Amino acid sequence: MSIEARFHIDRGDFCLDVDTRFPRRGVSAVFGPSGSGKTTFLRAIAGLEKSDPGYLKVGDALWQDETQFIAPHRRAIGYVFQEPSLFDHLDVRRNIEYGRKRVAEDQRKVSVDDVVDLLGLGDLRRRFPHQLSGGEQQRVAIARALATSPAVMLMDEPLASLDEARKHEILPYFQSLHQELNIPMLYVSHSKDEVMRLADHMVVLHQGRIQATGNVADVFARMDLPLAHEPDAKWMIEGVVADQDAEFGLSYVDFSGGRFAVTHHDPADHQRLDLGNSVRLLIRASDVSITHTHAADTSILNVFPATVEEITQEGNAHVTIGLLLGSNPILGKITRKSAATLGLTPGMDVFIQIKSVAVLSSSKR
Amino acid sequence: MILNAHDLTALAISVKLAAITVLLLLLIGTPLAWWLARTRCRFKFLLEAVFALPLVLPPTVLGFYLLMVLGPQGAMGKATEAIGGQPLAFTFSGLVIGSMVYSLPFVVQPLQSAFSALGSRPLEVAATLRASPIDRFLTVGVPLARSGFLTATVLGFAHTLGEFGVVLMIGGNIPGRTQVASIAIYDHVESLQYTQAHMLAGVMLLLSFLMLIVVYAANGRFNPGNL
Numbered sequence: 001m002s003i004e005a006r007f008h009i010d011r012g013d014f015c016l017d018v019d020t021r022f023p024r025r026g027v028s029a030v031f032g033p034s035g036s037g038k039t040t041f042l043r044a045i046a047g048l049e050k051s052d053p054g055y056l057k058v059g060d061a062l063w064q065d066e067t068q069f070i071a072p073h074r075r076a077i078g079y080v081f082q083e084p085s086l087f088d089h090l091d092v093r094r095n096i097e098y099g100r101k102r103v104a105e106d107q108r109k110v111s112v113d114d115v116v117d118l119l120g121l122g123d124l125r126r127r128f129p130h131q132l133s134g135g136e137q138q139r140v141a142i143a144r145a146l147a148t149s150p151a152v153m154l155m156d157e158p159l160a161s162l163d164e165a166r167k168h169e170i171l172p173y174f175q176s177l178h179q180e181l182n183i184p185m186l187y188v189s190h191s192k193d194e195v196m197r198l199a200d201h202m203v204v205l206h207q208g209r210i211q212a213t214g215n216v217a218d219v220f221a222r223m224d225l226p227l228a229h230e231p232d233a234k235w236m237i238e239g240v241v242a243d244q245d246a247e248f249g250l251s252y253v254d255f256s257g258g259r260f261a262v263t264h265h266d267p268a269d270h271q272r273l274d275l276g277n278s279v280r281l282l283i284r285a286s287d288v289s290i291t292h293t294h295a296a297d298t299s300i301l302n303v304f305p306a307t308v309e310e311i312t313q314e315g316n317a318h319v320t321i322g323l324l325l326g327s328n329p330i331l332g333k334i335t336r337k338s339a340a341t342l343g344l345t346p347g348m349d350v351f352i353q354i355k356s357v358a359v360l361s362s363s364k365r
Numbered sequence: 366m367i368l369n370a371h372d373l374t375a376l377a378i379s380v381k382l383a384a385i386t387v388l389l390l391l392l393i394g395t396p397l398a399w400w401l402a403r404t405r406c407r408f409k410f411l412l413e414a415v416f417a418l419p420l421v422l423p424p425t426v427l428g429f430y431l432l433m434v435l436g437p438q439g440a441m442g443k444a445t446e447a448i449g450g451q452p453l454a455f456t457f458s459g460l461v462i463g464s465m466v467y468s469l470p471f472v473v474q475p476l477q478s479a480f481s482a483l484g485s486r487p488l489e490v491a492a493t494l495r496a497s498p499i500d501r502f503l504t505v506g507v508p509l510a511r512s513g514f515l516t517a518t519v520l521g522f523a524h525t526l527g528e529f530g531v532v533l534m535i536g537g538n539i540p541g542r543t544q545v546a547s548i549a550i551y552d553h554v555e556s557l558q559y560t561q562a563h564m565l566a567g568v569m570l571l572l573s574f575l576m577l578i579v580v581y582a583a584n585g586r587f588n589p590g591n592l
Binding site for chain 1: 486490494497498500501504509
């Protein structure tokens with residue numbers, strides 16, 4: 001089961017030309033800078049933008065091909081726009097019920113109570129949109145889309161209009177969304193952190209064309225994409241909390257290439273690093289250093305054997321190094337001088353030292 | 366009672382004419398305004414100019430052409446005679462048609478600007494929530510443009526109530542049938558019945574003022590920030 005999309009939309013000054021396939025489970029991110037065609041792509045999937053020619057199949061449902069175009073209101077989608085776009089003349093409850101009422105009864109799998117609970121809207125049901133904060137409004141918009149029991153959720157930078165505090169208010173809800181309701185989600189974003197935190201699969205758009213697709217951890221570490229060469233490049237790794245050391249305030253996270261020691265940065269980490277949780281860890285490429293020997297006399301806890309795959313010079317003074325840590329592609333950024341002193345070449349076995357690890361997200365197994 | 370039976374009848378005809386005109390104009394003007402607000406048709410500006418003509422034409426000019434069309438020799442006059450009716454000139458039905466032309470921009474323009482102000486977003490949202498085009502018009506477009514409807518209703522009503530030239534040209538000032546309040550006032554002044562003119566004019570002034578108060582009060586309340 002997958003979502004298959006081929007669109008060609010030519011607007012003179014901008015052209016979207018894509019042909020891709022998403023898994024119909026989990027979260028898939030559509031990632032790219034502004035103006036890369038992310039929103040147009042999502043709108044074409046919703047049928048709000050006409051692509052000619054175009055092809056779109058979601059699971060077994062054919063929504064567009066050469067001969068037919070299913071109107072937006074006949075597509076089982078849940079769309080969340082950048083701005084909450086609630087109906088001002090309806091209270092929260094009636095906003096949420098608007099779409100659900102229009103879905104055939106035997107197609108209603110998600111209950112209003114479920115989405116109200118899931119998005120923490122219990123006390124707001126009788127309020128009108130203008131009585132809500134921006135974050136609350138966006139939660140209502142998400143609940144409203146979910147309540148139609150869509151075959152796929154389409155989210156167009158749902159956090160873009162919110163400040164940092166509101167973003168952190170909503171992000172946990174997203175994480176529980178696909179776990180609890182099992183509705184596949186296409187998530188448009190230009191934020192690397194959001195994508196690494198939420199998405200499993202991703203498509204990178206650039207000037208209306210697809211630059212890369214694949215597993216999120218792999219794409220961010222790919223040396224042939226501009227992402228890896230940005231000064232603040234980061235990579236992500238998934239693992240399971242396997243052990244804890246209360247005395248030193250450490251948790252141990254096992255991944256396919258070894259075991260990370262993770263310190264608790266903020267109070268939320270205690271909960272996130274519960275035994276058995278699966279977690280995503282975020283590492284800045286510039287926090288990775290490289291040695292030839294496994295030094296025992298270092299203050300750094302996380303030292304792993306790795307293999308150099310590729311080295312690219314960045315400006316005059318720095319290099320980006322692509323490595324394999326077990327089977328995981330990762331990145332390191334060091335000075336060109338260090339790389340020369342170490343005599344790094346592709347294929348060389350080295351040790352990497354990781355100075356700092358942040359917990360991006362976690363979920364109960 | 367401050368108004369005599371003759372003046373009351375004229376006032377009643379004015380109110381009836383205004384009410385019927387506005388009702389019919391809302392029926393015709395709503396889809397028209399919706400179309401004008403949404404279309405990307407290249408010749409939209411031409412239609413807009415046509416529909417705005419009653420704003421700038423002298424009422425007598427408008428009335429004159431209407432008389433030509435509605436009278437026994439006019440196209441519509443002949444048509445109504447052909448189906449066994451009377452020519453529409455000098456009848457109440459003729460007044461309704463004339464008033465509809467005359468007040469059309471006062472109903473269509475507030476509706477059009479209210480629909481334009483909506484933007485396409487609320488309707489797109491409704492579409493993604495399974496609402497068909499007619500469904501989203503009725504459940505999202507109309508309620509969100511409610512202040513536009515109120516303005517259109519009151520302006521259309523008040524403007525029809527105050528109409529003079531067109532009515533005089535096609536209505537013929539027949540007491541009890543086509544004599545409206547504004548013309549009755551003119552008659553009173555012509556025959557130097559200033560007291561009666563005062564009374565009727567005062568009632569009209571009060572009526573118009575009350576209607577405008579309703580519009581402005583309601584527009585303030587409809588603003589979501591003040592609900």
